[in-house]
Amino acid sequence: MRSRLATAAWLYLLPAFVLLGVFLVYPVANTIYLSFFSGRDMSTFVGFDNYRYLFTHPETLVVFRNNLLWLVLFTASTVTLGLILAVLANQVRYEAVAKAIIFVPMAVSFTASAVIWRFMYIYRPPGSEQTGVLNAALGSLGFDPVPWITNTSVNNYALIAAGIWMWTGFALVVVSAGLKGIPAEVLEAARVDGATEFQIFVHVILPMLRSVLLVVAVTLTINSLKVFDLVYVMTFGNFQTDVLANRMFKEMFTFGNFGRASAVAVMLLLAIVPLMLSNVRRFRREE
Amino acid sequence: MSRETVALTRSERMVRAVSRGPLHAAIIAICLLWMLPSLGLFVSSFRPRDAIASSGWWTAFTTPFEFTLANYEQVLSAQGMGQSFLNSLTIALPATVFTVVVAAFAAYAFSWMEIPGRDILFLVVVGLLVVPIQLTLIPVLRMFASAGLTGTFPAVWLAHTAYGLPFAVFLLRNFFVALPKDLLESAFLEGASHLRVFFRIVMPLSVPAIAALSIFQFLWLWNDLLVALVYLGGFRSVAPMTVTISNLVSSFGSEWHLLTAAAFVSMVLPLAIFFALQRYFVEGILAGAVKG
Numbered sequence: 090m091r092s093r094l095a096t097a098a099w100l101y102l103l104p105a106f107v108l109l110g111v112f113l114v115y116p117v118a119n120t121i122y123l124s125f126f127s128g129r130d131m132s133t134f135v136g137f138d139n140y141r142y143l144f145t146h147p148e149t150l151v152v153f154r155n156n157l158l159w160l161v162l163f164t165a166s167t168v169t170l171g172l173i174l175a176v177l178a179n180q181v182r183y184e185a186v187a188k189a190i191i192f193v194p195m196a197v198s199f200t201a202s203a204v205i206w207r208f209m210y211i212y213r214p215p216g217s218e219q220t221g222v223l224n225a226a227l228g229s230l231g232f233d234p235v236p237w238i239t240n241t242s243v244n245n246y247a248l249i250a251a252g253i254w255m256w257t258g259f260a261l262v263v264v265s266a267g268l269k270g271i272p273a274e275v276l277e278a279a280r281v282d283g284a285t286e287f288q289i290f291v292h293v294i295l296p297m298l299r300s301v302l303l304v305v306a307v308t309l310t311i312n313s314l315k316v317f318d319l320v321y322v323m324t325f326g327n328f329q330t331d332v333l334a335n336r337m338f339k340e341m342f343t344f345g346n347f348g349r350a351s352a353v354a355v356m357l358l359l360a361i362v363p364l365m366l367s368n369v370r371r372f373r374r375e376e
Numbered sequence: 377m378s379r380e381t382v383a384l385t386r387s388e389r390m391v392r393a394v395s396r397g398p399l400h401a402a403i404i405a406i407c408l409l410w411m412l413p414s415l416g417l418f419v420s421s422f423r424p425r426d427a428i429a430s431s432g433w434w435t436a437f438t439t440p441f442e443f444t445l446a447n448y449e450q451v452l453s454a455q456g457m458g459q460s461f462l463n464s465l466t467i468a469l470p471a472t473v474f475t476v477v478v479a480a481f482a483a484y485a486f487s488w489m490e491i492p493g494r495d496i497l498f499l500v501v502v503g504l505l506v507v508p509i510q511l512t513l514i515p516v517l518r519m520f521a522s523a524g525l526t527g528t529f530p531a532v533w534l535a536h537t538a539y540g541l542p543f544a545v546f547l548l549r550n551f552f553v554a555l556p557k558d559l560l561e562s563a564f565l566e567g568a569s570h571l572r573v574f575f576r577i578v579m580p581l582s583v584p585a586i587a588a589l590s591i592f593q594f595l596w597l598w599n600d601l602l603v604a605l606v607y608l609g610g611f612r613s614v615a616p617m618t619v620t621i622s623n624l625v626s627s628f629g630s631e632w633h634l635l636t637a638a639a640f641v642s643m644v645l646p647l648a649i650f651f652a653l654q655r656y657f658v659e660g661i662l663a664g665a666v667k668g
Contacts, residue, residue: 097570098489102497105482105541111519112538113504116512123514177403180396189654190407193414196650196657197643198599200618204625204639205413208420208632220432220632222416254413259661266662315508318601322622337510338605347514354510365506372502376495 117358124351131347139352152331152353156360158245159252159313159332166253168306171260172298175268176290178261188265192258199255199318206251207323210237241329248330251319256312260305267301268294304371307364314360333357421447421636428632447637455634456612456620457641464616464642466529467604468597471536475593476586478537479544484574486545487552488560498549504542512539513606520607527614531607539603540593547663551585552578584659591653592660595646617642 127135143149174191178184194202211221215233219225224234237247271294279289317334320326326335333353340350420433422443427436436442452458485491486498516535517526525531555578563573579586601618608614610623621638628634650657 098485098491101481101485101489101570102491104478105545108478108534108538109501109504109541112516112535113507113512113542116515117507119515120511174403174406177399180399181403187403187407189651191410192658193647193650194410195661196595196646197414198601198618198646200599200601200621201639201642204621204635205417207625207629208417208636209413211632218431220428220430222412222432222434225432225434254410262658262661311506315510317510318618321601322625325626334508334510334602337513338602341514341606351514354508354513357508358511361506361508365503368506369499369502373499 120351120354121358123348124355125348126351127346127348129345135348139349142349143352143356148331149336149353151329152326152333152336153356155245155330155332156314156316159249159316160310162246162249163252163256163313163316164306164309166249167256167260167309168302170253170257171264171305172302174257174261175265176294178265179268188258188261191261194255195258197255200322202251202255203319203322206247206254206319207238210247212236212238238324239328244324244328244330248319248323251323252313252316255319256309260309263305264298264301267298271297307367311361311364314357333360417636417639420632421640423447423633425631425633428636429630447633448641451624451634451638451641455624455638456615457617457638459613460615460617460620461641463614464598464618467532467536467600467616468594470529471533471540471597472590472594474533474537475540475544476590479541479548479589480579480582480586481574482541482545483548483552484570484578486549487555488573488578489570501542501545505546507542509539509602513602517606526607527609527611529614532603535603535607536597536600540596543664544589544593547589547660548582548585550663551582555581584656585663587653588656588660588663591649591656592664595649595657598646 123131124139125134125136127133127139143152174187178187181187209222210224211219212224212234213219213221219228219234221237223237227234235243238244275293275297276289279293284292315334316332317338320330320332320335321338324330326332326339331339333356337350337353337357340346340353416433419436420428422445423433423436424442424444424446427442452461486494486501491497520526520531525534560573560577563577568576598616599618600616601622604616604619605622608616608619610619612620615623617638621635621642624631624635624638
């Protein structure tokens with residue numbers, strides 16, 4: 090009886106496990122293996138050469154720097170903005186509308202968002218009429234227009250801003266749900282004790298949102314490491330804006346170098362493994 | 377007496393309104409700021425080519441009014457966005473159904489069947505949740521190439537289904553384990569089979585979770601660029617809208633009358649789904665995030 094039950098259970102699991110095995114587990118292992126090879130047919134063993142290349146070439150070092158920029162700025166901004174907006178929106182009657190407005194970009198593709206933001210950043214030489222919102226605004230304040238996409242000292246921030254526009258809604262919605270979970274009596278008690286709203290925020294709300302904020306931060310960190318579409322469509326990684334995921338795509342299809350592409354992917358995995366373990370650990374604790 | 381109270385509360389209300397002025401101003405300003413980029417795209421997509429090229433979209437509301445549907449006509453027919461719209465549907469709809477069905481069976485087994493090592497196996501699924509698909513592209517592409525599947529819809533259906541499974545199994549399993557235990561156990565005692573319990577009890581009770589997952593997964597696939605780019609190989613006949621738009625960007629990077637209309641065509645369906653079914657979409661996100 091028991092063994093028959095177990096057999097039935099395996100039948101329920103089989104399709105999922107076959108798909109996961111063939112399209113996720115095996116390919117990950119194979120990619121790690123391939124990262125030590127090179128050549129068109131991936132038959133030449135090259136040891137750590139592909140990795141050595143990544144860590145010694147200026148062009149790929151920029152990729153690491155950019156992912157670090159994304160990781161820090163994108164994650165910090167989306168979480169902070171999401172938290173602030175959640176707390177502010179929580180106090181007004183049109184909260185649902187405000188949240189929906191911030192959240193809408195989440196429903197749209199990165200590709201469409203990339204078009205939207207390229208349009209925002211249109212640059213025309215000084216003296217001609219600016220048709221991009223940002224440069225027109227700068228012009229009306231008396232500043233020269235900035236080539237947001239091609240100027241290497243601002244373009245990474247310009248791309249990250251587009252990412253923040255897309256993902257703040259995610260942080261907002263999740264934090265807001267956490268906020269609703271704080272019992273009103275707790276906040277009332279603090280108010281009765283004479284705490285100011287700011288003290289309540291720092292000493293009551295923040296500690297109670299700690300685990301929610303952590304979940305949001307981990308999710309957004311993972312997204313910052315995997316960012317691809319925005320960069321691919323906005324710059325294709327040119328003008329020193331390349332990131333790991335786009336670099337991998339380039340190594341694959343522009344340079345036809347599967348070994349090096351695999352090494353780039355493995356770097357991505359190494360960055361994500363700690364976050365994966367923290368997710369697994371938290372899940373076990375919660376169960 | 378009553379007049380006094382009213383006066384008092386009214387002045388109190390005034391003070392309150394004034395002191396909350398900055399709060400409202402901040403929220404409304406941020407909301408306007410957030411809408412601005414999409415608004416610019418939307419307005420521009422209806423402006424004639426010359427007008428877009430020579431003036432900012434915010435000038436469109438001053439006379440002379442110049443609006444047109446020509447951009448849409450052009451992207452839908454000449455630039456292939458009409459075909460791409462159908463391709464996006466052809467990719468996203470079946471793959472969503474496959475993901476939900478396969479995940480539902482697995483989630484049921486994880487929740488209500490006895491399997492040795494069940495918890496460890498499920499932890500593997502939790503781990504797979506965050507594995508970047510970049511780690512799979514090369515081996516899977518080589519597999520598809522040797523099977524002659526590159527550039528075909530079945531290739532992306534398979535890949536999308538597999539990639540969507542960790543999240544789908546995770547979400548559904550968390551919902552299934554929370555179903556009332558007594559209900560299922562009494563069904564088993566009466567001799568109901570697993571298949572019967574699955575279809576007659578678990579599925580009907582899980583409509584909200586299935587809806588949330590389906591909407592989330594559909595939008596995710598609709599918006600995908602990477603998987604389509606890699607496994608469909610950029611063939612125009614099978615390209616979804618994301619691929620077509622990114623091709624338009626690289627070949628007509630400053631033809632904004634085309635790009636704005638094309639981008640908006642790709643946004644129509646997600647926006648409609650979002651506004652009609654926002655609750656389910658948000659539930660999908662919360663279910664994935666709060667525990668994940």
